[in-house]
Amino acid sequence: MDFKPLANVLAYNSALNTWQSKSVDLLAKTVALDEVCYIFLEDGLWFKGEDSDGKREDDRWKILEPLGVPSFLANQLCTDLNGYFGCKSSVRASSDPDAAELETLVTWFRILTKKVLMPLEPREPDGKDYLWYEMGIFTQWSEKNTCRILCTATPPKVRTELTKILATEPKLELRDPFAMLRPLLDEVIRCCDENTWRLSQQVRAVEKKREEIPSFESLHNLLRHTCHLVEVENVAIETMEHLVRRQESNFTLLSKVLLQKDRDQAKEYLEFQLQMMKSLKWRAQASHDRLQGEINLAFNMLASTDSQIMKSITLLTMIFLPATFVSALFSTTFFSFTEDGWQFSHSFWIYWVVVVPLTVVVLVAWWWWLGGSPKTIRARWLRATASNHYSKST
Numbered sequence: 001m002d003f004k005p006l007a008n009v010l011a012y013n014s015a016l017n018t019w020q021s022k023s024v025d026l027l028a029k030t031v032a033l034d035e036v037c038y039i040f041l042e043d044g045l046w047f048k049g050e051d052s053d054g055k056r057e058d059d060r061w062k063i064l065e066p067l068g069v070p071s072f073l074a075n076q077l078c079t080d081l082n083g084y085f086g087c088k089s090s091v092r093a094s095s096d097p098d099a100a101e102l103e104t105l106v107t108w109f110r111i112l113t114k115k116v117l118m119p120l121e122p123r124e125p126d127g128k129d130y131l132w133y134e135m136g137i138f139t140q141w142s143e144k145n146t147c148r149i150l151c152t153a154t155p156p157k158v159r160t161e162l163t164k165i166l167a168t169e170p171k172l173e174l175r176d177p178f179a180m181l182r183p184l185l186d187e188v189i190r191c192c193d194e195n196t197w198r199l200s201q202q203v204r205a206v207e208k209k210r211e212e213i214p215s216f217e218s219l220h221n222l223l224r225h226t227c228h229l230v231e232v233e234n235v236a237i238e239t240m241e242h243l244v245r246r247q248e249s250n251f252t253l254l255s256k257v258l259l260q261k262d263r264d265q266a267k268e269y270l271e272f273q274l275q276m277m278k279s280l281k282w283r284a285q286a287s288h289d290r291l292q293g294e295i296n297l298a299f300n301m302l303a304s305t306d307s308q309i310m311k312s313i314t315l316l317t318m319i320f321l322p323a324t325f326v327s328a329l330f331s332t333t334f335f336s337f338t339e340d341g342w343q344f345s346h347s348f349w350i351y352w353v354v355v356v357p358l359t360v361v362v363l364v365a366w367w368w369w370l371g372g373s374p375k376t377i378r379a380r381w382l383r384a385t386a387s388n389h390y391s392k393s394t
Contacts, residue, residue: 085109101253176254214294
C-alpha cells in the first residue's frame with residue numbers, strides 16, 4: 001500500500017475562541033474541512049513526488065480541488081517552479097460600480113528557501129548538505145466567514161510557532177481575506193531569515209580562515225547555495241508585491257465592510273513584511289558578494305605564491321648563471337691548459353662573430369613576438385584576456 005501522509009490541522013472553534021489541533025487524511029473518500037483552519041501537509045518530498053502512472057498528480061489534485069484552485073496547480077511543472085502567484089475572485093454584481101463587494105477569493109502562491117547544513121550537522125539521508133523547503137500556500141476565503149489555508153512543504157517549526165501565536169491571539173478579523181495570512185507570513189519570513197543567517201555564518205567562517213589553503217570545491221559549492229538563496233528570495237519579493245497589490249483590490253471591494261483603520265493597518269503590516277523580505281534578499285546578496293570576493297582573494301593568493309616561487313627560481317638561476325657561462329666558455333677548444341700553462345686560440349674572434357649577431361636576432365624576434373612597444377604589448381594582452389573570457393562565458 002502506498003504511503004499517504006496525514007495533514008496537521010489547526011481549526012478555529014468560535015464557541016471556545018480557541019484553535020484546536022488534529023490530524024486529517026486529505027486523501028480519504030470524504031474529507032470535511034473546518035470553515036476556518038490552517039492545513040499543514042509538511043511532507044514536501046511526497047507532495048512533489050513524481051511517478052510514471054501519474055497517480056501522484058491525481059493525489060495532488062484531490063487535495064487541492066476542495067480549495068477551488070485551478071487544476072493546473074497539480075501538474076508537476078508547478079511543483080518545480082521557484083515561485084508563482086495567482087488568484088481567482090468573484091464580486092457581487094451591482095448597478096453602482098462603487099457598491100460592488102467581494103464575495104469569494106482564492107489565492108495560490110509559492111515561496112522557497114534553502115537550509116544549508118553546518119559542517120558538523122548530520123547530512124541528509126541522500127548525503128546532501130542542504131534541504132529545500134518549497135512552500136506552497138493555497139487560500140480559500142468567502143464573505144460568510146470561511147477561510148482555509150493549505151500549506152505544503154513548510155518546516156514543522158512554522159506550524160509549532162504559529163500554534164503558539166494563535167494561543168495568545170486566537171481571534172482574527174475574518175472579514176479580511178488576508179487576516180490569516182499575516183501570522184503565517186511572519187513564520188515563513190522567520191524561516192527565510194534563519195536560513196539566510198546560516199549561510200552568512202558559513203561565509204564568515206571562510207573569511208576567518210584566509211591563512212589556510214582553501215578547498216575551491218567547497219567554496220564553489222557554498223557559492224552555489226548563495227546563488228540559489230538570492231534567486232528564490234528575489235522571487236519571494238515579487239510574490240509578496242503581488243500580494244500587496246491584491247490586498248489593495250480587496251480593500252477597494254470591502255470598503256463598506258472593514259473600517260478604514262483596519263484596512264490601513266493591514267496594508268501597512270503587509271508592506272512591512274515585504275520590506276523584511278527585501279532586507280533578507282540584500283543580506284543573501286551581501287553573503288554572495290563576500291564569498292565571491294574570498295574566492296577571488298584565494299586565487300590571487302595562490303597566484304602570488306606561485307609568482308614568489310618563480311622569482312626564487314629565477315634568482316637561483318641568475319646566481320649560478322655567471323659561473324655556468326664561465327665554465328662553459330673555458331671548456332671550449334678556444335682554451336686549453338697544458339704543462340706550459342694556458343693556451344689561447346687566435347681564432348677566438350669567431351666565437352664573438354657568431355654569438356653577438358645570434359643574440360641580436362633572438363632579442364629582436366622576442367620583441368617582435370611580444371608586439372613591440374609596451375603599449376602595444378598591453379593592448380594585445382587585454383584582447384587575449386577578453387577573448388578567453390568570452391569563450392568561457394559561451
